Amino acid sequence: MHPDFTHNPHNRQILLRLFGELGEDLLTQILEIGKEVSLNTGDFLFHQGDVDNTLYIVLSGRFRALAKQEDGTMHALGDIGEGEPIGEFALFMSEPRSAAVVAIRKSIVLELKENAYLGIVARYPAFSTKLTRFVVNRLRRNALQQHLETSAKNIAVINLQSERDISEYTDAIKAQFESLNVGIQILDHNSHANLELQTLYDTLEQHEGLNFLVCSDEDLNWSKQCIIYADLVVLATDFFAESNVKEIEVHLDLYSNSILNKKIYLLLLHPENARFPENTKRWFEGRKIDLHVHYRKNYGPDIRRFARILANKAIGLVLGGGGAKGFGHMGVIKALYDSGMEIDFLGGTSAGALYGLTASFCDFDREKIDYYSKDSANSKLTKNDFTFPLISFMSGKKMSNYIKKMFGEAYLEDFWVGSYCVSTNYSNASTRVHERGLAWKQVEASIAIPGIYPPVVIENQLHVDGGVVDNLPIETMYNYPVKHIIAISLTQLKSQPVDFEETPTATKIIWNQITGKRKFRLPGITSILVNSLTLNSRKKQEMTKSGVALYLELELKGIGMMDDSRWKEIVQKGYDQMKAALENMPEEQKFW
Numbered sequence: 104m105h106p107d108f109t110h111n112p113h114n115r116q117i118l119l120r121l122f123g124e125l126g127e128d129l130l131t132q133i134l135e136i137g138k139e140v141s142l143n144t145g146d147f148l149f150h151q152g153d154v155d156n157t158l159y160i161v162l163s164g165r166f167r168a169l170a171k172q173e174d175g176t177m178h179a180l181g182d183i184g185e186g187e188p189i190g191e192f193a194l195f196m197s198e199p200r201s202a203a204v205v206a207i208r209k210s211i212v213l214e215l216k217e218n219a220y221l222g223i224v225a226r227y228p229a230f231s232t233k234l235t236r237f238v239v240n241r242l243r244r245n246a247l248q249q250h251l252e253t254s255a256k257n258i259a260v261i262n263l264q265s266e267r268d269i270s271e272y273t274d275a276i277k278a279q280f281e282s283l284n285v286g287i288q289i290l291d292h293n294s295h296a297n298l299e300l301q302t303l304y305d306t307l308e309q310h311e312g313l314n315f316l317v318c319s320d321e322d323l324n325w326s327k328q329c330i331i332y333a334d335l336v337v338l339a340t341d342f343f344a345e346s347n348v349k350e351i352e353v354h355l356d357l358y359s360n361s362i363l364n365k366k367i368y369l370l371l372l373h374p375e376n377a378r379f380p381e382n383t384k385r386w387f388e389g390r391k392i393d394l395h396v397h398y399r400k401n402y403g404p405d406i407r408r409f410a411r412i413l414a415n416k417a418i419g420l421v422l423g424g425g426g427a428k429g430f431g432h433m434g435v436i437k438a439l440y441d442s443g444m445e446i447d448f449l450g451g452t453s454a455g456a457l458y459g460l461t462a463s464f465c466d467f468d469r470e471k472i473d474y475y476s477k478d479s480a481n482s483k484l485t486k487n488d489f490t491f492p493l494i495s496f497m498s499g500k501k502m503s504n505y506i507k508k509m510f511g512e513a514y515l516e517d518f519w520v521g522s523y524c525v526s527t528n529y530s531n532a533s534t535r536v537h538e539r540g541l542a543w544k545q546v547e548a549s550i551a552i553p554g555i556y557p558p559v560v561i562e563n564q565l566h567v568d569g570g571v572v573d574n575l576p577i578e579t580m581y582n583y584p585v586k587h588i589i590a591i592s593l594t595q596l597k598s599q600p601v602d603f604e605e606t607p608t609a610t611k612i613i614w615n616q617i618t619g620k621r622k623f624r625l626p627g628i629t630s631i632l633v634n635s636l637t638l639n640s641r642k643k644q645e646m647t648k649s650g651v652a653l654y655l656e657l658e659l660k661g662i663g664m665m666d667d668s669r670w671k672e673i674v675q676k677g678y679d680q681m682k683a684a685l686e687n688m689p690e691e692q693k694f695w
Contacts, residue, residue, distance in 0.1 A: 114162050117186050122233040129227045136223060138214040142206040144331050145363060148189065151203040156217040159189040163308045164210020165334050169203045169362060177362055184253025191238050194220065207363050208332050209304055254415030257307055259333035261318045263340040263349050272372055272400060279410035286312030292325040307332060320351040330355050335366050342371040348389040358391045369395040380517040397519050408447050412584050417447040419585035422455030423575035425593025426664030429454025431657045433476050434677025435591050436462050437469060442685050444695040448521045448583045450576050452569035454593065456524035456549035460542065463522040464510060479505065480670035499556040503547055510542040521583065524549040525569035525576040529558055534572045536579050577651060587652040587694045652694060655684050
């Protein structure tokens with residue numbers, strides 16, 4: 104091994120980060136026995152089915168794991184970045200490779216053949232223990248966390264209106280990164296296009312923070328190099344500009360069906376004090392966008408949100424269903440913001456969709472949240488709405504008319520903060536995640552409790568309450584670039600036994616209420632129906648809650664599913680319990 108490689112501080116730091124503190128002798132031994140392997144974009148490290156027990160450690164660059172589907176197409180399992188091992192299972196199990204791994208930009212790995220690994224272990228048995236511990240920790244990560252990817256290091260930026268100066272926006276982002284202690288380096292065609300490729304590569308890899316590669320339609324060769332080296336592409340555009348696909352997007356072939364495609368974020372730039380966005384969907388026509396972000400000029404929350412997303416520090420809030428108990432979500436949100444936390448993505452099911460997306464629609468403005476909490480409760484949306492019980496007890500018209508009036512013609516993709524809700528597609532028995540479309544229609548589908556409200560028709564298919572399949576949609580949040588997830592449940596997962604042998608008759612229950620003895624404590628018909636429908640979803644909730652930064656079950660005992668007359672009390676309970684949960688967290692876990 105070349106001495107420059109063996110003593111390279113960056114390489115030594117990667118191994119320390121992966122395995123923890125290692126003795127200098129062991130560190131040197133690994134680097135001397137291992138082999139440095141360089142790969143260009145599109146080179147395969149190995150293919151699915153290969154019989155090879157080699158272990159690799161990514162020293163720089165980025166790889167993509169691919170698995171072949173039954174139809175012969177390749178499916179991307181996720182990206183692997185700097186400081187992660189590749190192929191450790193094949194090393195231990197001596198089994199064929201379960202997936203292919205390809206370099207999606209120029210990369211360097213440390214290769215350890217099985218014999219080399221065994222030689223190191225013979226001299227330093229502790230190395231085997233450290234690698235085994237890493238593998239066990241990876242296996243402990245639940246199925247949701249497997250989707251987590253290494254954050255982007257090299258970010259290609261394309262200004263879709265090249266004639267317009269967007270430095271006022273980018274300067275604010277740079278300042279925000281500095282406040283997060285994330286160093287950034289900006290490279291453009293004027294300053295770096297004439298560098299030798301190896302020099303450019305070294306410039307990118309040796310910088311510890313983020314590299315912004317500024318593309319230009321004046322220098323397409325430079326821009327193509329930017330895309331090759333990038334982990335992520337950011338398209339920046341004036342929200343009100345013409346939304347047609349630009350020449351530079353075509354020349355750079357951004358939207359082809361390639362296994363090497365980089366994720367693409369669309370940054371929509373708005374003026375100061377901008378009105379609520381309209382017709383955001385036009386920007387998706389002809390483009391494959393992984394995420395869009397609305398950004399108002401000089402607006403702190405938007406600046407901070409975008410910086411957190413790129414710096415892998417974003418926060419996602421997931422809210423569960425539970426009828427009128429959902430008012431508690433409003434208190435939770437107010438407590439989070441009072442603590443100094445800001446929400447970057449929000450998702451919910453049923454009541455979580457109704458109350459959570461209302462707060463998101465209000466851009467988390469406290470006065471608006473208070474207004475809609477009071478107004479919806481005073482509107483008695485669940486009272487006097489009964490109909491002939493052919494498909495549901497209630498017509499749902501009062502609720503439908505209210506959310507139509509509140510959301511108007513707003514689409515989910517128009518919301519300032521990325522938001523989604525979940526329903527159950529009754530027609531094909533599957534989960535439906537709503538990230539786009541008319542907000543009121545998607546929320547109406549998410550809250551359509553079977554038997555209580557009628558199903559909602561979307562794209563010629565029937566949809567009912569999302570709680571049937573996923574009453575706390577944590578799994579969906581993992582599809583967003585979040586680091587920390589806060590999940591709020593309105594349903595108790597613990598056992599709730601009763602203190603009687605047989606279910607009392609209706610006569611006994613009525614007599615019990617008349618006499619005030621309260622001998623029998625039974626949930627109402629609505630609670631029994633809803634909770635029965637969500638039993639399977641609760642099992643999923645039990646499994647997924649372990650993967651979040653903060654999980655809280657609100658204690659709302661004695662409050663009924665339709666008891667919106669107690670909205671103030673419910674909001675306050677949500678606020679108090681969230682505030683207490685945040686205050687009781689150990690200091691080292693307070694990620695905000």
